[in-house]
Amino acid sequence: MVRVDLVLRILVLMVLSWGLYQPTVAAQRQDATQPDNIPRPKLDCRAVSERSAYGHFPYAEASRRDLVSVGNGEYLRSSAAASFLAMQQAAAREGIRLVALSGFRDRSTQESLFFGIAAQRGQSLNERARVSAPPGYSEHHTGYAIDIGDANAPESDVRPDFEMTAAGMWLIVRAPEYGFEMSFPRTHPCINYEPWHWRWVGDEYSQATFRTAREMMRR
Ligand SMILES: [Zn+2]
Numbered sequence: 001m002v003r004v005d006l007v008l009r010i011l012v013l014m015v016l017s018w019g020l021y022q023p024t025v026a027a028q029r030q031d032a033t034q035p036d037n038i039p040r041p042k043l044d045c046r047a048v049s050e051r052s053a054y055g056h057f058p059y060a061e062a063s064r065r066d067l068v069s070v071g072n073g074e075y076l077r078s079s080a081a082a083s084f085l086a087m088q089q090a091a092a093r094e095g096i097r098l099v100a101l102s103g104f105r106d107r108s109t110q111e112s113l114f115f116g117i118a119a120q121r122g123q124s125l126n127e128r129a130r131v132s133a134p135p136g137y138s139e140h141h142t143g144y145a146i147d148i149g150d151a152n153a154p155e156s157d158v159r160p161d162f163e164m165t166a167a168g169m170w171l172i173v174r175a176p177e178y179g180f181e182m183s184f185p186r187t188h189p190c191i192n193y194e195p196w197h198w199r200w201v202g203d204e205y206s207q208a209t210f211r212t213a214r215e216m217m218r219r
Contacts, residue, residue: 055190
């Protein structure tokens with residue numbers, strides 16, 4: 001009987017010490033493999049520098065040679081375009097009509113969208129940047145980003161209530177399968193919610209293009 005008691009005690013001690021040991025190992029593993037634990041400077045939504053402008057990051061313009069049509073007079077880089085067209089077809093099979101509202105944009109188009117409309121509406125640049133990127137800082141320059149509308153609900157184009165359209169809801173569930181992610185979700189610290197704006201991160205080049213923006217959202 002003494003032996004049974006002893007075995008039980010050892011078992012209990014083993015279980016207890018395992019329980020204490022586990023979190024330590026887990027914590028060490030996390031420290032070793034997650035560079036995100038290193039504190040980084042927070043994104044300043046008002047700062048304008050080469051690093052960021054009002055919370056937007058700098059992007060180079062895609063080469064015209066790489067752009068192909070995605071319909072409606074809009075263009076994306078060929079890799080992103082192929083995924084968009086495949087996604088559009090998949091949606092169409094379910095009666096959802098995705099439409100390309102705005103794909104690639106050059107700096108001069110972005111300049112009039114940003115400064116021109118700010119002047120027209122009497123917005124401060126800081127206010128304007130919550131809904132539009134300054135030239136040189138738009139994801140649309142890359143040819144990987146696209147504003148998508150619901151052809152059955154054009155009244156919701158480029159509006160937050162796009163998320164309630166059939167296309168908006170379909171995209172939230174299915175777009176990741178085609179390599180697209182929402183760039184400006186509700187949790188973005190500087191930019192208003194844009195459920196219509198998606199960036200393609202389906203290969204290493206696009207992932208490298210958006211690395212800073214994606215890391216910032218993971219923090
Ligand atoms: Zn957009």
